[in-house]
Amino acid sequence: MKKIDLVLGGVGGQGILTIAGVIAQTALRAGLNVKQSEVHGMAQRGGAVEAHLRLSPETVWSDLVPTGTAAVVCGMEPMEALRQRHYLAPGGCLVASTDPIPSGADYPPVADLIAELRKTPDAVLLPAAEMARIAGNARAANMVLLGAVAARLKLPEATVRAVIADLFKSKGDDVVEANLKAFAAGQDAASY
């Protein structure tokens, strides 16, 4: 694996740390250096949250990804994807769920948000909740997005799947299977 910078955005409680954690573990198993900066505390109560993830065979210095340098920005929610868009490097890929979580009465129409996200030439926009439900677990929307990110970053598939299986092992085989299916659905949707 080579050097990868990635920024995730979402609403507190949505599970962006699970996505970050799986990619970080994958990198660790591949022998890379990792820095994973997370939001804990107040914002986790339904506020806008972000996580920065940096993987490299070399030393990783900053815990934060500098703006304009991320290979992928991944949003669990359309406006939260937009909020992190400035981290994206020119030519980078924007992965986002199109399922809105309104922030308030002035939340813009979803179609406007989607049109705005599409201004990024490489945008993978997915109805992640619906895809997760079809895969067998409505809560696995984050695994759908993880699948899309993994496909774009060409993460070693077998390792990612093994990390996901380990993560959900304690919750039973059906949960593992649904999460792996959701992951595969995201992978397929983002593959060229």
Next chain:
Amino acid sequence: MTSPLLLLGDEAIARGAIDAGISGCYAYPGTPSTEILEFIQGWQAKHGDILHSEWSANEKTAMEEALGMSYAGRRVLVCMKHVGLNVAADGFMNAAVTGVNGGLVIVVADDPSMHSSQNEQDSRYYAKFALVPCLEPANQQEAYEITRLGFELSERLNVPVMLRLTTRLAHSRANVRTAAPLPQRPVQMPDNARRFVLLPGIARRNYAALVARQPEMIRAAAESPFNALLPGADRTLGILAAGIGFNYLNESFGGPCPHPVLKLSQYPLPPELLKSFLESCDEVLVLEDGYPLLEEALHGPAGLNPRIHGRIDGRLPRTGELTPEHVAKALGRTLPPSAEPSPLLRQRPPRMCDGCPHIDAYKALLEALAETGPGHVFADIGCYTLGALPPFEAINSCVDMGASISMAKGAADAGFLPAVAVIGDSTFTHSGLTPLLDAVYADSPITVFILDNGTTGMTGGQTSLATGRLEQVCAGLGVAPEHIRTITPLPKQHAENVRVLKEEIYGHAGLSVIIARRECIQTARLKTPGRKT
């Protein structure tokens, strides 16, 4: 083969302390320090009860309990967020004068940018104030290693040692390699127990000895493996990089820095080191994640020196945490182009969870106070502080833990009535008992509304020390039992709750306590059997 550990800065400190042979860790939760004791509790659950790891009532009791364990000859860690050190400051300052027996390391996690805090005070000033060493790791590996150094320094120099970090390191994970663990130390009396008796005669001797040990502390910093002078050919600029400032510096150059760099992670610094560095370069840029402490020291008392750049001359923003962008800009590097913020963006502040008991408590309180109008609610710190935001806008103050009750009493003393205090159960046991005693003594005409969700919610659901006993605690302090009322904040209880609140706010001219008791929706959810993600 053991895979490398991926640890938060907080967790690296916790693991470093375990491996340094601590016998206990004392803490009160507070972002961004909470994960230190949580890691130790998780470790205990796996490896057996080998050390003390319960939450304390507040940072002051944590600090003093730790000093007691140090007195008994064992190594001990105490952890808090920056404002927690204000609460623990009395114990902290005086522990510098007593000195230690077993090594004592105080971890203080600062929160520049106030991600989850009321201010962004820089704890390094406290270390300087107390005349004790301060360690400031640059990364997670250093956090692990410097913790062990902290215990060695503490014992060698006979002082408590501060370990200071900021949010970004506390809450970022990286690979950490561990070293062979050390055994715990046996219980052992201090060689001279009288030095813990700070009568003026003894304290004067101790304090003189503390001052006399300063050169040794400075020498330790001069020889520290965590401080380094890195040569660079281009002396038009030198860079002083403290703590994680060092990372942003290296990030900016994406390789070796062409300028001389003074990497700093241990204080107090030798003044000659700063002086000679300043003299060796045309200009100096200071990178520190916090207040401009070093920068101020470089300028000295003679006014601003135009050769020194940083937060004071505006090269870097005066407030907020350092970022890779700010540092790159201060170094004159061009940033890659990036998307402009979209006009479609809307703020998304945190809010109380759906089904949160505080919501029903506030609805009842707002209705009860409708005839008075806004402005009469002194609140406190916790999830319920989010009641300041729309749609509730139910509270008028949030200052420091416990201040709701004391401010309500002060306002009532001034004749400002009604005066209501809103305080969470954990905040109440942290710092609400003593102001309640003031109110009992004066029979203040205030109403104290304790929002008892049975946990320390804001910081993630840690034990709350008076869960199930709040009525007895209040009665024990002397609140009249007939004015200790308990309600259940639920929509179906709304009318009844408004009635009870009105009775106590308007119908009783003395002190009342109303306890709104319903479990935090988050902790309740965690307990639901068969819950799957």
